[in-house]
Each structure stands twice: as C-alpha cells, then as structure tokens.
Amino acid sequence: MKPFTLFGKTFDLSVGRTHRAHHANPADLSDITINKEVFPTVVPLLFVLAYWLFPTVELATGALAAFFVLSLHYEFCHFIGHTAWCPPINYYRRRQRMHRLHHYRDETLWWGVSTGLGDLLLGTAPDIKSVEKSPTVHNVHGLLR
C-alpha cells in the first residue's frame, strides 16, 4: 500500500511500511510474520463477523478455527519462502519458489503465498522466462531513499 492523502493529511499505514521494509530486505526474518499491530483490531472483528455470519456457536467456532489454521499455514509457507530449507513436498517447494519470484523477480506478480489460486484467477503467475527483473523489486513504489 502506498501512502495516501485524505483531507490534506498523508497516511502511511503500518501494513504498507512493513511490507516495503520486507521487500527491501527479504533475508531479514525478524519481522516476517503477519503484522502484530493488526491483531487488536482484526481478531475481535473476526469473532464478531464469525458469530454474526454463522447461525450456531459450533459453526462460528469451527469457522474461526479453520481461519486460524489457514493463517498458520500462510505463515509457514511465507517463512519457508525465506529460508534455504528444501521442503520434501512438491506443493511447498512450489509455494517457496513462487514467493521467491515475488521478492526477487517482480513484486507485482506471484502474490500467492500459501496457495496459487489467486494468481491462477488473476493471471499473476506468468511463465518466468517472460518476466524481466523489476527495477523496484527491493524498493516497492520507489519510496525508499
């Protein structure tokens, strides 16, 4: 996310700043997980949403459990994308490769971290040979000085 101006005031949200920092130094694993600053806002909203959307406590609790398991899967896939470990399962090797392409080839492509479904639907996982290295892959939006 780029900084944006609203009513004359410029906002540069933490999610954008941390993502740009992550692209500037993908080898830094110290701040690789989902931005913890969002938890106090997002987690209560998820609970409200789940218990509002699902008619029973059991279904809502199950939906929340599934969401958090999928979130852990996302974190795992993202983490292995930044390590030298070679996963023994092809699915995870592919996820690792796609995330590395996002970081080292073109930051506007290969968005999917834990699945490739979004990239498949949006056409954002082209043949690697057809994509030149982006000059801003480590300086997203050219905002780093």
Ligand SMILES: [Zn+2]
């Ligand atoms: Zn990453």
Ligand SMILES: [Zn+2]
């Ligand atoms: Zn990115």
